[in-house]
Amino acid sequence: MRANYQVNATPQFSVLTGDQIEEIFHAALDVLERVGTRVYGEEGVALLREAGCLVSDTDLVRIPSWLVKEALNTTPQRVAIAGRDRRQRLTLEKNKIYFGTGSDCPSLVDPYTDEVRKYTFQDVYNAARISDALPHIDFHMSLGLTSGVPARTYDRHQFLAMLKGTAKPLVITAVDREGLADQYRMACQVLGGPEEFAKAPLFVVYIEPSSPLSNSVEAVEKLLYAAEMGIPAIYTPCIMCGATGPVTLAGGMVQCLAECLTGVVLAQLKRKGAAVIIGGVESTIDMATSVLSYGAPEMVLLSAAMTDVARWLRLPMFSTAGCSDAKILDQQAAIESAISVMVAALSGANLIHDVGYLESGLLGSYDMLVMSNEVIGMAKRILRGIAVTPETLAVEVIERVGPGGHYLAQPHTRQHFRSELWFPTLMDRQMRRAWEGGGSQTMAMRVRAKVKEILEHHEPMPIPAGVEARLREIVAQADERHAS
Amino acid sequence: MERLFQEMADAVIAGLPEKASELAREALGVGMDPLAAIEQGFKPGMDVVGEGFAKGELFIPDLVMSAEAMKAAIAVLEPEMLRRKQQRQVLGRVVIGTVQGDIHEIGKTLVATMLAANGFEVRDLGVDVSPQRFVDAVRETNADVVGLSALLTTTLLNQETVILTLQEAGLRDQVKVIIGGVPASPEWAEEIGADGYAENATEAVEVVKRLVQAET
Numbered sequence: 001m002r003a004n005y006q007v008n009a010t011p012q013f014s015v016l017t018g019d020q021i022e023e024i025f026h027a028a029l030d031v032l033e034r035v036g037t038r039v040y041g042e043e044g045v046a047l048l049r050e051a052g053c054l055v056s057d058t059d060l061v062r063i064p065s066w067l068v069k070e071a072l073n074t075t076p077q078r079v080a081i082a083g084r085d086r087r088q089r090l091t092l093e094k095n096k097i098y099f100g101t102g103s104d105c106p107s108l109v110d111p112y113t114d115e116v117r118k119y120t121f122q123d124v125y126n127a128a129r130i131s132d133a134l135p136h137i138d139f140h141m142s143l144g145l146t147s148g149v150p151a152r153t154y155d156r157h158q159f160l161a162m163l164k165g166t167a168k169p170l171v172i173t174a175v176d177r178e179g180l181a182d183q184y185r186m187a188c189q190v191l192g193g194p195e196e197f198a199k200a201p202l203f204v205v206y207i208e209p210s211s212p213l214s215n216s217v218e219a220v221e222k223l224l225y226a227a228e229m230g231i232p233a234i235y236t237p238c239i240m241c242g243a244t245g246p247v248t249l250a251g252g253m254v255q256c257l258a259e260c261l262t263g264v265v266l267a268q269l270k271r272k273g274a275a276v277i278i279g280g281v282e283s284t285i286d287m288a289t290s291v292l293s294y295g296a297p298e299m300v301l302l303s304a305a306m307t308d309v310a311r312w313l314r315l316p317m318f319s320t321a322g323c324s325d326a327k328i329l330d331q332q333a334a335i336e337s338a339i340s341v342m343v344a345a346l347s348g349a350n351l352i353h354d355v356g357y358l359e360s361g362l363l364g365s366y367d368m369l370v371m372s373n374e375v376i377g378m379a380k381r382i383l384r385g386i387a388v389t390p391e392t393l394a395v396e397v398i399e400r401v402g403p404g405g406h407y408l409a410q411p412h413t414r415q416h417f418r419s420e421l422w423f424p425t426l427m428d429r430q431m432r433r434a435w436e437g438g439g440s441q442t443m444a445m446r447v448r449a450k451v452k453e454i455l456e457h458h459e460p461m462p463i464p465a466g467v468e469a470r471l472r473e474i475v476a477q478a479d480e481r482h483a484s
Numbered sequence: 485m486e487r488l489f490q491e492m493a494d495a496v497i498a499g500l501p502e503k504a505s506e507l508a509r510e511a512l513g514v515g516m517d518p519l520a521a522i523e524q525g526f527k528p529g530m531d532v533v534g535e536g537f538a539k540g541e542l543f544i545p546d547l548v549m550s551a552e553a554m555k556a557a558i559a560v561l562e563p564e565m566l567r568r569k570q571q572r573q574v575l576g577r578v579v580i581g582t583v584q585g586d587i588h589e590i591g592k593t594l595v596a597t598m599l600a601a602n603g604f605e606v607r608d609l610g611v612d613v614s615p616q617r618f619v620d621a622v623r624e625t626n627a628d629v630v631g632l633s634a635l636l637t638t639t640l641l642n643q644e645t646v647i648l649t650l651q652e653a654g655l656r657d658q659v660k661v662i663i664g665g666v667p668a669s670p671e672w673a674e675e676i677g678a679d680g681y682a683e684n685a686t687e688a689v690e691v692v693k694r695l696v697q698a699e700t
Binding site for chain 2: 405
């Protein structure tokens with residue numbers, strides 16, 4: 001028998017205390033109630049007015065605190081999604097972490113020519129295949145923006161490429177409400193009907209309010225459609241502290257939270273119980289270049305702090321890591337990936353996205369994705385913590401080996417080493433002679449070899465030909481509607 | 485017999501020394517030729533493990549536990565081979581130890597285990613071994629190879645002392661010298677006139693095999 005014995009099953013980490021979180025939350029409520037937010041489009045404004053919001057100047061909406069509170073009460077604290085391989089299931093709930101890519105980068109580095117060029121349908125398909133092959137990538141966003149297809153309907157083409165390339169759960173983007181509706185129809189085709197989608201949505205839709213405190217027609221319409229159809233929605237801004245948000249990080253969080261909560265309220269007014277995920281990319285403007293930094297320590301800190309807030313509010317969290325401002329897979333990319341992945345993992349955010357971003361989100365890098373997969377593996381080992389039990393304390397084994405012996409021939413070692421130790425797949429631990437003998441391969445070279453190996457060999461779970469034909473039909477119909 | 489051979493191989497693959505000894509005793513009980521037990525039973529198991537290690541599917545603890553099982557089986561079978569005046573087909577005789585002033589054991593022990601499991605007869609002198617003890621052991625066992633381990637840069641110099649002592653004793657031409665240990669290197673081996681260097685236990689087996697073949 002023991003008394004008052006406590007266990008840390010994982011390392012413990014948080015940025016803010018409950019008091020600090022509550023203060024940020026109250027400040028966000030104050031902003032929504034007194035400053036208000038611009039909501040464009042008639043339906044959203046009407047819903048908010050009817051619910052008791054003050055509307056002035058056509059679309060400036062002031063949301064009372066009680067309404068936010070009410071909306072939070074009906075927003076699910078957990079969301080379960082699953083890929084077209086229904087076994088690939090993610091339960092977005094308190095402290096469960098999942099990593100995935102980001103979406104819609106215009107360019108990539110061609111893995112065979114090193115040329116920087118625009119993403120094609122084939123490249124987007126290949127990005128999905130890489131995510132599909134990587135064990136630590138749990139969900140997939142497009143990584144690339146599909147070029148060479150009509151701009152008004154690119155999202156359907158892109159979704160088709162993603163669906164073909166991976167059987168994992170997806171986070172999609174949509175041009176507008178109609179684009180989202182088409183992708184919803186496509187998903188139902190793949191799953192065999194809306195009932196199956198309702199059981200575990202195949203995708204979450206990413207929707208972005210415009211900081212500061214504005215919600216475009218498209219964003220609001222997509223959000224309301226998602227709420228109506230039971231599609232979980234990420235409603236999160238990309239805040240540049242110092243430019244589109246206050247430069248002080250707490251202020252950035254207040255505004256970010258106010259923007260997310262606007263989405264929570266709108267979705268609940270459309271349909272109680274609609275799933276909304278908060279968070280986003282909260283970072284700083286680089287004051288020398290005006291770039292939104294994807295490698296800044298402030299981004300890492302803000303993401304972790306917002307995760308504290310989301311946990312306190314009991315809402316699923318969309319966080320950011322595995323990304324960089326570097327232009328190629330260099331030392332900077334590795335540093336920024338490692339730090340952001342480790343902290344995001346420790347924070348316990350649910351959907352940690354943008355793994356694979358280089359060039360501040362302009363380049364979706366296969367190399368960065370593959371290297372970060374290894375970083376995530378290391379972070380996950382750290383998260384597993386240290387189990388302290390009579391078996392792991394190993395006093396019996398220490399006694400058996402005694403002073404001067406060794407542990408390699410102990411059954412205890414053989415029994416535990418596979419679960420206790422992390423096994424690298426890209427990190428090099430050879431001695432110099434062996435490393436030189438293998439051609440003195442740098443991390444970047446090893447990563448590229450792995451990228452090529454996946455591209456040349458990985459076959460995702462196929463989509464039946466009949467289903468693919470129906471998907472292509474939906475895409476073609478959309479193209480036709482917009483051609484005229 | 486086939487069933488027994490398979491179980492022997494399996495015991496080595498699974499790295500179970502007690503099971504391996506038990507099977508060796510069972511083999512002797514049914515009158516099996518101990519050489520056949522080694523060659524057709526236990527050794528094929530060791531080969532499987534060696535291949536798995538080379539492919540990166542198995543790791544050092546797997547290799548060492550299998551080697552321990554192999555050693556346990558040989559220990560049971562050896563007296564019977566002596567009684568039958570059978571000479572086990574040993575690849576060679578190796579004397580091994582950590583040089584004087586150095587009590588680091590594990591690297592040397594791993595090499596000894598791997599050599600023993602791969603067909604060598606090994607005499608492990610332990611740690612902090614004086615040059616004279618190396619010389620005496622080489623003479624007593626008529627060793628083909630002597631292995632010198634050192635972990636410290638300060639004791640590394642004693643690898644050279646052993647070689648010089650072997651020369652003085654007039655034994656240097658009869659025995660190959662292999663060195664190892666973190667501060668050792670192929671360059672150091674060349675500098676002190678050693679015949680071989682290995683970075684780890686599996687490489688040591690390859691190098692010692694090569695040295696012995698070159699000799700015959």
